[in-house]
Amino acid sequence: MSHTPTLDEIRRAPKVLLHDHLDGGLRTETIVDLARESGYDRLPTTDPGSLREWFHEAADSGSLERYLETFAHTVGVMQTREALVRVAAECAQDLADDGVVYAEVRYAPEQHTGGGLSLEEVVEAVLEGFRLGSQDGRIRVGTLLTAMRHQARSREIAELAVRYRDVGVVGFDIAGAEAGYPPTRHLDAFEYLQRENAHFTIHAGEGFGLPSIWQAIQWCGADRLGHGVRIIDDITAAGGGDVAETAKLGRLAAYVRDKRIPLEMCPTSNLQTGAAASIAEHPIGLLRRLHFRVTVNTDNRLMSDTTLSREFAKLVEAFGYGWDDLQWFTVNAMKSAFIPFDDRLALINGVIKPGFARLKWAVETK
Ligand SMILES: O=c1[nH]cnc2c1ncn2[C@H]1C[C@H](O)[C@@H](CO)O1
């Protein structure tokens, strides 16, 4: 009988993370230290344990807009070079401790200039932090630069991403409240990136539905979808029999699947913002069975009180996934990364497949 992966075993698996926000994953001890050093006096509490609970509860709001309000405190303490270097270095270490071997971590440089840093200084500080945090060789971290969708700086941030493309910035993204801020508002930035042969993902189909996904892909040319969970609205169950066998895909859902457009799914985050009702009812179950290119991600480890291993463990519990499923999600993620093809292949064949094989052998012969 095949063995059900435990949280502890999942931690030892070589995992890949494509959707994780730098300002959504700070250690609460670090937030408290940085607030003290910088004189930031708006934290709801300075006890790290209570602060951890505060973030989790405040983010558990059922609305993306209220969920996003909690970032005022993390962004608030990330306004100096030292703070950014420290947060990025700890992020790389925390991910490596969780067994992540490749990660793409995103943040919005425009949110970190309040203390006088230029956009370039922000980017360089974060790159330095990732370099320090990954120098033991356990993890490789690529950076995505995010533009905030309610602001009007996307073209500038896209140019920044291109300028730093050879030193660790691997792509671009837009984030923030989705309703009222469609992707086409930033068409100029996306067209620029396409002309530059650069990669980008777009948060779409989380706080708003199919029109947002359609625009992200068919107007803006997104390589991947951040969340994309509402693609489920374009899939109808024919009724009777097994849902995965009778499901009918609308034209947009069919396009997303046919083109193998990666979905950066973040199950726990979706429960908090109201994009899904429970893990068991999360569309990831059906989308995986329908062979969409699904990947599993954390979004914001602090707000969701999670890790990539925990996201996988929740899916194992809800859907009965085994090692082959976890490896499938991982290989999907690695194939969908924004680093060069030969680097992705080297990680799949040299790290992921042998790592899973060793782990499967170890747990099944134990
Ligand atoms: O899940 C999300 N949807 C939309 N925006 C998000 C999400 N998680 C974080 N953000 C925002 C808040 C952060 O300050 C910003 C950059 O990381 O991105």
Ligand SMILES: [Zn+2]
């Ligand atoms: Zn996100």
